[in-house]
Amino acid sequence: MEKNQKNERVTEILESAERFIRRGGFNAVSYRDVASDVGIKSSSVHYHFPHKPDLGVAVVERYSEKLLDALGDPSDPNEPVQERIARLGRAYAASLKEDKAICLGCILGAEISGLPQEVSDAVSAFFDRMIDWTELALAGAKGPTADARFILSSLQGAMVLAVTLKKPNHLDQTVRRLVQSLS
Amino acid sequence: MEKNQKNERVTEILESAERFIRRGGFNAVSYRDVASDVGIKSSSVHYHFPHKPDLGVAVVERYSEKLLDALGDPSDPNEPVQERIARLGRAYAASLKEDKAICLGCILGAEISGLPQEVSDAVSAFFDRMIDWTELALAGAKGPTADARFILSSLQGAMVLAVTLKKPNHLDQTVRRLVQSLS
DNA sequence: GTCTATAATTTGATAGAC
DNA sequence: GTCTATCAAATTATAGAC
Numbered sequence: 001m002e003k004n005q006k007n008e009r010v011t012e013i014l015e016s017a018e019r020f021i022r023r024g025g026f027n028a029v030s031y032r033d034v035a036s037d038v039g040i041k042s043s044s045v046h047y048h049f050p051h052k053p054d055l056g057v058a059v060v061e062r063y064s065e066k067l068l069d070a071l072g073d074p075s076d077p078n079e080p081v082q083e084r085i086a087r088l089g090r091a092y093a094a095s096l097k098e099d100k101a102i103c104l105g106c107i108l109g110a111e112i113s114g115l116p117q118e119v120s121d122a123v124s125a126f127f128d129r130m131i132d133w134t135e136l137a138l139a140g141a142k143g144p145t146a147d148a149r150f151i152l153s154s155l156q157g158a159m160v161l162a163v164t165l166k167k168p169n170h171l172d173q174t175v176r177r178l179v180q181s182l183s
Numbered sequence: 184m185e186k187n188q189k190n191e192r193v194t195e196i197l198e199s200a201e202r203f204i205r206r207g208g209f210n211a212v213s214y215r216d217v218a219s220d221v222g223i224k225s226s227s228v229h230y231h232f233p234h235k236p237d238l239g240v241a242v243v244e245r246y247s248e249k250l251l252d253a254l255g256d257p258s259d260p261n262e263p264v265q266e267r268i269a270r271l272g273r274a275y276a277a278s279l280k281e282d283k284a285i286c287l288g289c290i291l292g293a294e295i296s297g298l299p300q301e302v303s304d305a306v307s308a309f310f311d312r313m314i315d316w317t318e319l320a321l322a323g324a325k326g327p328t329a330d331a332r333f334i335l336s337s338l339q340g341a342m343v344l345a346v347t348l349k350k351p352n353h354l355d356q357t358v359r360r361l362v363q364s365l366s
Numbered sequence: 367g368t369c370t371a372t373a374a375t376t377t378g379a380t381a382g383a384c
Numbered sequence: 385g386t387c388t389a390t391c392a393a394a395t396t397a398t399a400g401a402c
Binding site: 023024025026027028102105106109110113114115123124127143144145150152153154155156158160161163164165170173174180181 | 209283285290311339344357363
């Protein structure tokens with residue numbers, strides 16, 4: 001009953017930090033901004049996350065679990081392969097539209113060589129987990145797009161183009177294209 | 184003979200700034216870093232580019248012309264469609280391996296909502312030009328991957344995954360996959 | 367846990383001499 | 385064009401009171 005609520009304040013901080021990062025990258029989040037967003041002082045944020053890489057890693061790990069949780073079981077035998085990949089695409093599309101920002105992994109992946117090591121390691125681990133999920137989802141699927149890395153990186157790129165050109169539909173079209181050529 | 188060399192110093196500054204941006208994003212470049220990289224003082228950089236958005240826009244525009252120059256004619260009738268797209272892929276792959284950094288458009292596209300307006304406009308214009316080139320290159324090509332935006336965004340995402348997982352080959356594999364399903 | 371206060375550094379930017 | 389000198393603001397981070 002205590003461990004269950006997982007610390008309310010920490011969650012608020014992580015949610016705020018995630019928003020800032022997803023809009024402008026790791027350098028676009030600051031202790032002051034997060035603090036005033038949450039309604040506390042920056043020193044209080046330092047209490048929970050002493051150094052900035054700590055904050056970054058926690059944001060990535062929380063995001064990773066949230067997303068994989070939402071994706072659910074990749075190998076439900078009652079679900080055709082196409083539907084599994086469509087589900088992956090919908091998860092990205094939903095978060096793109098709700099938050100009007102690209103995937104956390106995508107922006108931090110793009111900045112990877114400028115990140116503190118601990119954070120970049122967490123981002124790599126996130127991608128590894130996404131690849132595992134997608135490989136399971138694909139099972140023995142065939143077709144020109146039937147590759148976990150290809151599907152994932154195409155989705156990442158589609159999000160970048162969607163926000164850059166302000167065409168959120170480009171992501172949906174990409175998902176359709178990827179799914180249709182699976183068999 | 185004066186206008187031809189286009190100002191040596193300005194070029195050095197832009198090349199340095201491009202390197203910093205491509206490694207860590209727009210906030211990862213600073214007047215001081217660029218200055219010491221080039222061997223001058225930060226105030227001298229301000230002389231050429233008074234405000235940071237000026238620098239950002241100039242970097243993007245130079246990159247855009249450099250890349251489109253390297254790509255050459257998208258509609259040479261002696262060249263099959265597959266070869267045109269393979270050429271596009273090789274251009275990205277070469278710069279990924281040489282500079283060990285992703286495309287400038289990709290990282291700035293990912294950060295787009297955190298950029299100064301002038302810079303984000305320049306990035307959008309860059310993508311528009313790349314889409315134009317690719318549409319011309321595709322002509323009336325058919326196949327599940329025969330779409331300019333799909334190809335471009337898949338390449339962008341492939342670069343992100345390639346640097347994140349430290350697998351530069353992922354980009355080459357993506358190019359192959361995109362090309363093979365064109366007809 | 368959160369606050370006030372403060373330190374040390376970095377950043378974008380300007381004034382004025384050469 | 386480049387320099388020295390300088391600034392105001394922002395940033396990460398810490399010490400200590402409540």
